[in-house]
Amino acid sequence: MSVNVRDVAALAAVSVGTVSNVMNHPDKVSPITVARVQDAIKSLGFVRNDAARQLRAGHSTSLGLVVLDAANPFFAELARGAENRAMEEGFTVLVGNSDEKPEREALYLDLFEEQRVHGVLIAPFGDAIPRLEQLKARGTPAVLVDRGVDHPGFSSVSVDDEAGGYLAAEHLLSIGRRRLAFVGGSMQLRQVVDRLAGAQRAVAEVAGASLEVIETDSLTVRAGREAGDDIRNRAAADRPDAIFAANDLLAMGLLQALMKNATVSVPGDIALIGYDDIAFAEAAVVPLSSIRQPSELIGYTAVQLLLREAEDGADFVHEQVLFQPELIVRESTGGRAS
């Protein structure tokens, strides 16, 4: 049925080794032969079998990437950055969506391991470190993205979430708000915990300021809407006067829910700031203040580190890259329209 190197070799009247060389080391083959083999390939419609190639090579030319939510533009951009860098080196990126579920995360890691991927990028949920240790022990390096590690055994590329949380809360305080709320979850996500910690630090510095913590089950528009409904249904006096949402999806959901029936005005009654600065934040009902992260750069850099580690092997020095977040002020916290 399918055409293989042997068929090509026969038609071009050369050996299989030569066909292989034409595809992988054309400089080792005379130009005339190259041409003849390529003609044969074309006329037979030969497509090389990657499985056989991989089997021999011992590992694939793919990288695995596990994200928390593929529908979140932040991760879409991160993935794009990763893909770009990978493609420059001839690698492919397989994207798996954990949906913040440990079992799905595990499933993709298993899959990637069976595929003998060159390495794994992961935005981990909960404590995936033991599993990653296992991978590493079997020769598959891993880099954590969007999440720092104290663990010296792994490289990571992330943004200083504590600093970002501080920036956000400090900004809310600077515009005179005192009864802040933090909306986010799950608390299994380090990003969320760190952003909250930063916010708490900022609040502690200002006398009379408080920070209520409203935990959500995920970082989605839906979860934001639910939290927003709860807040809207409170007596006006019990509502916070500012909300820091752990990401922009939550913030968008909050925004929709709060403004329903014109119950709450943003930023009048409640100032709102998100996190990630996704493209849609600027186009929101009330353009959303946010904390910008270099999403594409994170992916790009992570692949860089991963490939270096795969190359250098055991004597690779793990690196913890930490980018700094940036405050973007828009109308949702009283900034002028852009």
Place this chain on the structure above:
Amino acid sequence: MSVNVRDVAALAAVSVGTVSNVMNHPDKVSPITVARVQDAIKSLGFVRNDAARQLRAGHSTSLGLVVLDAANPFFAELARGAENRAMEEGFTVLVGNSDEKPEREALYLDLFEEQRVHGVLIAPFGDAIPRLEQLKARGTPAVLVDRGVDHPGFSSVSVDDEAGGYLAAEHLLSIGRRRLAFVGGSMQLRQVVDRLAGAQRAVAEVAGASLEVIETDSLTVRAGREAGDDIRNRAAADRPDAIFAANDLLAMGLLQALMKNATVSVPGDIALIGYDDIAFAEAAVVPLSSIRQPSELIGYTAVQLLLREAEDGADFVHEQVLFQPELIVRESTGGRAS
């Protein structure tokens, strides 16, 4: 270095064939042996090599999906639907991003073919049919998504774009607008052409109505912003009084650009309707009217068809599934706030 079936067989004191059977046909092996082999697998940390498996099997257990823009939530949802159905049958989905570029599209199709994927789902750009014919001839079935085909050789799952375009334009006309503009591109995309055709049909039915066509180079927020800047910079009298954008990303970009410096009011000066009804449309500066498509269902159904075709082989009857679009009215065309 790596552990293989032979090692497992040795430790469990059975043959390699038995190890394989434990993994693939446990019913053919006595319970005691199964247990012994599984112990050996666990204690050695054996992970089966998918490349070897695939080589023997002749094809992988993956499906390829080529989308026009992975950052577009419409395709993110479509991919999720596809993944869900695929996972139910034990398949994996590899997602490739063509970015509306023929060469990237070709690259991913090549890649998928080398990987011997079970089948391909594709939202094609331009005329990919010949290439798909080639794939099919070599045994890889393909299903077109988000795009109908007259071609009987392929299944397709799409939404009636002509009807959707008609719905959108008719709605704009029904609220009294007469000087419509269609913003979209590239015209190599059948979706865009069909939506435009539907709009033209609606406009032709109303005396005194006109439709200007403003072509963009892609269906992105950026392209929308550029088109919006152009329109904003026109003399007020030369601006259309309603715009139908070929998708929501364009519409969001248009919205941002038009409202800059409060130059143009939406829907006052210009009514605006998008297409796809992505989650962010509802949360836009001015909540966006749109044409809703069952994105997740499209992906789900497409995988369904693809797997059936892969199963049945040559005697499979190709099916053209056509969903109907739905008009969603919001403030950007004067609908009441929800």
Place this chain on the structure above:
DNA sequence: GATCTATAATGAATCGATTCAACCCGCCGA
């Protein structure tokens, strides 16, 4: 002409899981 070098080309061995024809062995029925 003999010797050496550089360049091309060869093809058997290899990667690891799966398959399948052959085999083993205990047991039943004749």
Place this chain on the structure above:
DNA sequence: TCGGCGGGTTGAATCGATTCATTATAGATC
């Protein structure tokens, strides 16, 4: 006692590209 049956198990053959030690050829040098 023997043939037959069938659940378990075996292990060589297989998938297809790549590698590498070996061989062949042409050209250069003395």
